[in-house]
Every structure is written in structure tokens, then in C-alpha cells.
Amino acid sequence: MFVDRVKIHVKGGNGGNGMVSFYRAKYITHGGPDGGDGGKGGSVIFVGDESMNTLMDFRYKRHFKAENGEDGGKRNCFGKDGEDVIIKVPVGTVIREANSGKIMADIATAGEQKVLIRGGRGGKGNQHFATPTRQAPRYAEQGQVAKEYDVILELKLIADVGLIGFPNVGKSTLLSMVTNANPKIANYHFTTLSPNLGVVKGRHGDTFVLADIPGLVEGASEGVGLGHEFLRHVERTKVFIHVVDAAGIEGDDPVENVRKINQELAAYNPELLKRPQVIAANKMDIPQAEENLLRLKETYEKEGFAVYPISAATNRGLDELLQAVAELLKHYPEDIIFAEEYEEYDEVEVGREPFTIEEVDEHYFVVSGVGVEKMIGYTNIDTEKGFAFFQRYLKERGIIEALEAKGIQQGDTVRIYDLEFEFWK
Ligand SMILES: Nc1nc2c(ncn2[C@@H]2O[C@H](COP(=O)(O)OP(=O)(O)OP(=O)(O)O)[C@@H](O)[C@H]2O)c(=O)[nH]1
Ligand SMILES: [Mg+2]
Incomplete structure (x- = not known):
């Protein structure tokens, strides 16, 4: 289970202020009060949206504010109401108040709406405050100030497929090519430090969630390089795409690298080697990868792993790879139970x-x-x-x-x- 979690700030629109004004016209010096009412502020509304699968969009936009109501005007002019802000979230999103952690809303179905913050009431204009004894009130009501909160959006996801491998082999590049996800990609180790998720849409309308898991290193099973944290993520995926740099850019041997990663998996939890795994020999656009591909095939096909030559950077071989993975998923038993995220500690x-x-x-x-x-x-x-x-x-x-x-x-x-x-x- 992956928890996609983002913190955002939401604010309702304030009500517009009521107006203080008096009717004025030629020859009329002391007209009655005619200050209009302020408009109502916009509300903050969350809506469940079936087409969204992750909270990724919120990494780029974190502040949401509904429009303020307009102030009232002279001559009984009412201020305009502020526009609501409508925030679409994937079905299954839980909204918590950030400081207390308390749940404010739980969007469980598509189309479900929750008004998290009501817009502020508009203030009444001075005409409402005239009485027989006070015919010229110099008073109007202020608009109501709307609430604002930091909220945490939380979405629990089962990632079907995990990208595993050493750092810098091109896992994030692959994710970015086959999903809408936009992970950071760079030519150094540990670019990715927490999983990125994306949704792969297959040709036949089948979809699956793909998780880009931070690179593992030797000794990961003993906790080196945040190994335990990363392996916990691996544990929560059903099928692995084992990405290896077939060009061996860093001077080490791709055949050995696959072995090392699988050894870490086995040392952490022997069950992991029983899960379906395909090997993606990446960076095939680089000439020396060809020879290594042959060696990878020779070694690992015997052991029952399919080896797919790909170039994530140039989009080569990705269709075949994804199709094979979709096929593996189809035959995967539905009822696998993943261990809970954390044990209770004192x-x-x-x-x-x-x-x-x-x-x-x-x-x-x-x-x-x-x-x-x-x-x-x-x-x-x-x-x-x-x-x-x-x-x-x-x-x-x-x-x-x-x-x-x-x-x-x-x-x-x-x-x-x-x-x-x-x-x-
Ligand atoms: N030539 C070539 N370079 C690639 C290919 N795929 C990825 N790269 C490059 O390899 C480097 C690492 O790519 P990332 O996708 O960040 O690697 P990663 O496995 O996510 O790395 P970590 O997040 O550090 O574990 C980047 O400079 C990419 O541009 C490929 O198919 N061919
Ligand atoms: Mg990465």
C-alpha cells in the first residue's frame, strides 16, 4: 500500500462588506440610507473524480482560494457573490486537518461533493439598520471572514508494478515515458528518494499503477542507503520490472548487478523472489549494451526471467515490456495480502x-x-x-x-x- 499524501492550503472567500451610503439627488440633501449588501464569498468544495488516480497534480498547485464577495455599493447595489473553488480529487481521498490530523471529509464515490469551507456571509448595507429613531445609520455590517486550513490529502493506493534496480539505471525515466508522472530525472544516484506513482493505460483499456521505487544499493537488506524503507515499498508491489543499465555506464557488470539486487530482495524477504519479475535491459541506444543484452538473456532466461531490451530515453521496446507486464498481472492472484505499513511501536x-x-x-x-x-x-x-x-x-x-x-x-x-x-x- 502506498500512501500518496500532499499538504495543501485552502481558504474560503470572505463576504463582501455592506455599504454605508445615502440617497443623493438634485434638491435632495438628506436622502435615506441606500448602502447595498456585500456579496457572499465563494466556498471551497471537494469533488470525487473518477478519472484521477493519484494526488500528483497537487505537487504543483498547493494553494486554493475561493473568490471574495464584492462589497455592496451605493443605490442599493448588491455586491457580486464570489466564485466557489472546486477541487477535484481521486475517489478514496481522505481530507485531514493538518494540525490535529482529524478527518474532515472522506470522498468515497465519484461525483461526491463536500463543502469543506463555506464562503463568508456578505455584510448588510446601512439601509437595513435604519429605525424610526435612527434614520441615517452610518453603520454597515462587515463581511464575514471565511475560514482557512492547511489540509492533508491522503490516498491509499496499491501499486501493481514496482520498478526496482540500482540507482541511476533509468527507473524514473521509464515511469515518465509510460505514465503522466513527472518525476525528477538526473544523472546521479538517489535522485528519487520517495516512490513516484503513475498510471499506465494499456491498449485494451486495462490500467495499472506503476511505482518508481528509489534505487537500492548493496547492503539494502541490512538498511544501507535507506534500504529498509525502500524495500518496504518493493514489498507492496505485486510484479517487478527489474531495470538494469545494460550499457554498464558506471563500469560494472549488468549481469552481476541483476544478481546483486535479487540477492538483496531475497535477504530482506525470500517471498519477494517468488513474485513475477521481468528484466528490462535499459539504455539499449548505447552501442555496448548489445553485447550485455545477449549475456543477460543467456544467464537469466534459463532461470525463468524474460529479458526485454528497452531504451527508456528513446521509447524503444516499452510497448512490448508493458504488455508482458499487463499479462503477468492478469494472472496474479487477487487476494494477496500485504503486511501493514508499520508495526506499532512504543x-x-x-x-x-x-x-x-x-x-x-x-x-x-x-x-x-x-x-x-x-x-x-x-x-x-x-x-x-x-x-x-x-x-x-x-x-x-x-x-x-x-x-x-x-x-x-x-x-x-x-x-x-x-x-x-x-x-x-
Ligand atoms: N542513454 C540513455 N540514458 C538513459 C536512458 N534512460 C535513462 N537514462 C539516463 O540515465 C540517468 C538516470 O536516469 P533516472 O531515470 O533518473 O534513473 P533512476 O533509476 O530513476 O535513478 P535513481 O532515482 O537515482 O534511483 C539520466 O541521466 C537519464 O537521462 C536510456 O534509455 N538511454
Ligand atoms: Mg529515479
């Missing part, structure tokens, strides 16, 4: 679990460990209190000290699970 105990620090790249440090992971999970560092707690935690647990011992410098990047920040003392 938070206090867990906070003391050891952590590890790795310098995965120049000026880039990754802190991992059950304790810090859990701490991140229950701390909302966007609040002042949460942030203070977080800083205290890093200090008290000796993480700052340990980073310094590793030679961290001002401005270097630190990553702790979902969280990335610059190190400033």
Missing part, C-alpha cells in the same frame, strides 16, 4: 532507537533509523511547537553532534525521511 522507547547518518553525496546527509522516522511521523514541524520539539530532539539525541562529526558544513542538506532541510547552526 514511542518513548522508539525515540531512543539508534540512528545512522550517511553522506550519500557531497553536502548531502541522510539520517535514518526507526526512532527518527517515528519522530518525524508524529511531529508537525510546520507549527512553532512542533519545530521547537524537532530541534530539541535532534540536539538531545546527539544527531547534531553526529552530523558535525561527519563533517557537515553550514548550508549542507540533511534529509530525514520526507523532510529535507538545510543545516544552519
Whole structure:
């Protein structure tokens, strides 16, 4: 189960203010009050949309605000109502208030609408406040200020197919070519640090969710390079596309690389090698890949793995690969049960679990460990209190000290699970 999760900010439209004004015309100096009412602010409305499968769109747009109502005018002119903002979300999205984590809405069916924030009421103009004794009220009502929230959208997804392999072999490139996903692609290791999801639409209308899982390294099964975190993602997919750099750009042997990754899978959970797996020999646009392809086929077809030559960058061989995978999925037993995401830990105990620090790249440090992971999970560092707690935690647990011992410098990047920040003392 993958949890696609984004935090967004939503704000309702404020009501327009009521107007203070008096009727004026030639020869009439003291006309009655004629200030119009302010318009109603727009509401924030969530709608379940069947055609959406992930929350990816929200990575690019995170602020949503409904329009304010217009202020009332002179001569009984009413202010215009503000437009609603309608936010489409995939069916199955849960909306939580970010600070408390409490569920505000749960969009369970297509077309279902939930008004999360009502627009503010418009203020009444001064004409409403005239009484026999106070015929010229210099008072009008203010528009109502609408609520705003940080909310977390959460969508639980089963990814059918996982892209596994060493870093830099082209997993994200492949995902970007066959789905609408737009992952970061770059020529260095650990470009991807959390899974990206995309939906593959097959030729025959069949679809499946493809997960781009961060690169594994040797020792992943012992926790090296966030290995445990990444392998947990692998565990939640049914069929693997094992991507290997057939050109061996980094100077190592593709045949051995496939073996090494499978050894890590087996060491982590022997069940994983029983799941269907196809090998995608990538970067076939590079000449030296041809010879390695033959060796990959020779070695692994004997062992029952189909080997597909592809070039993710130039879109070669991708159709055949996806079709084979769709076929494997069809024969996959539906009722597989995946282990739950996290075991329950005792938070206090867990906070003391050891952590590890790795310098995965120049000026880039990754802190991992059950304790810090859990701490991140229950701390909302966007609040002042949460942030203070977080800083205290890093200090008290000796993480700052340990980073310094590793030679961290001002401005270097630190990553702790979902969280990335610059190190400033
Ligand atoms: N020549 C060639 N280069 C490719 C191909 N596919 C990917 N690349 C390049 O390989 C590099 C790594 O690609 P990514 O897709 O970021 O690799 P990744 O496996 O997701 O890497 P991590 O996220 O670090 O695990 C990039 O520079 C890509 O442009 C291909 O088919 N041919
Ligand atoms: Mg990647």
C-alpha cells in the first residue's frame, strides 16, 4: 500500500462588506440610507473524480482560494457573490486537518461533493439598520471572514508494478515515458528518494499503477542507503520490472548487478523472489549494451526471467515490456495480502532507537533509523511547537553532534525521511 499524501492550503472567500451610503439627488440633501449588501464569498468544495488516480497534480498547485464577495455599493447595489473553488480529487481521498490530523471529509464515490469551507456571509448595507429613531445609520455590517486550513490529502493506493534496480539505471525515466508522472530525472544516484506513482493505460483499456521505487544499493537488506524503507515499498508491489543499465555506464557488470539486487530482495524477504519479475535491459541506444543484452538473456532466461531490451530515453521496446507486464498481472492472484505499513511501536522507547547518518553525496546527509522516522511521523514541524520539539530532539539525541562529526558544513542538506532541510547552526 502506498500512501500518496500532499499538504495543501485552502481558504474560503470572505463576504463582501455592506455599504454605508445615502440617497443623493438634485434638491435632495438628506436622502435615506441606500448602502447595498456585500456579496457572499465563494466556498471551497471537494469533488470525487473518477478519472484521477493519484494526488500528483497537487505537487504543483498547493494553494486554493475561493473568490471574495464584492462589497455592496451605493443605490442599493448588491455586491457580486464570489466564485466557489472546486477541487477535484481521486475517489478514496481522505481530507485531514493538518494540525490535529482529524478527518474532515472522506470522498468515497465519484461525483461526491463536500463543502469543506463555506464562503463568508456578505455584510448588510446601512439601509437595513435604519429605525424610526435612527434614520441615517452610518453603520454597515462587515463581511464575514471565511475560514482557512492547511489540509492533508491522503490516498491509499496499491501499486501493481514496482520498478526496482540500482540507482541511476533509468527507473524514473521509464515511469515518465509510460505514465503522466513527472518525476525528477538526473544523472546521479538517489535522485528519487520517495516512490513516484503513475498510471499506465494499456491498449485494451486495462490500467495499472506503476511505482518508481528509489534505487537500492548493496547492503539494502541490512538498511544501507535507506534500504529498509525502500524495500518496504518493493514489498507492496505485486510484479517487478527489474531495470538494469545494460550499457554498464558506471563500469560494472549488468549481469552481476541483476544478481546483486535479487540477492538483496531475497535477504530482506525470500517471498519477494517468488513474485513475477521481468528484466528490462535499459539504455539499449548505447552501442555496448548489445553485447550485455545477449549475456543477460543467456544467464537469466534459463532461470525463468524474460529479458526485454528497452531504451527508456528513446521509447524503444516499452510497448512490448508493458504488455508482458499487463499479462503477468492478469494472472496474479487477487487476494494477496500485504503486511501493514508499520508495526506499532512504543514511542518513548522508539525515540531512543539508534540512528545512522550517511553522506550519500557531497553536502548531502541522510539520517535514518526507526526512532527518527517515528519522530518525524508524529511531529508537525510546520507549527512553532512542533519545530521547537524537532530541534530539541535532534540536539538531545546527539544527531547534531553526529552530523558535525561527519563533517557537515553550514548550508549542507540533511534529509530525514520526507523532510529535507538545510543545516544552519
Ligand atoms: N542513454 C540513455 N540514458 C538513459 C536512458 N534512460 C535513462 N537514462 C539516463 O540515465 C540517468 C538516470 O536516469 P533516472 O531515470 O533518473 O534513473 P533512476 O533509476 O530513476 O535513478 P535513481 O532515482 O537515482 O534511483 C539520466 O541521466 C537519464 O537521462 C536510456 O534509455 N538511454
Ligand atoms: Mg529515479
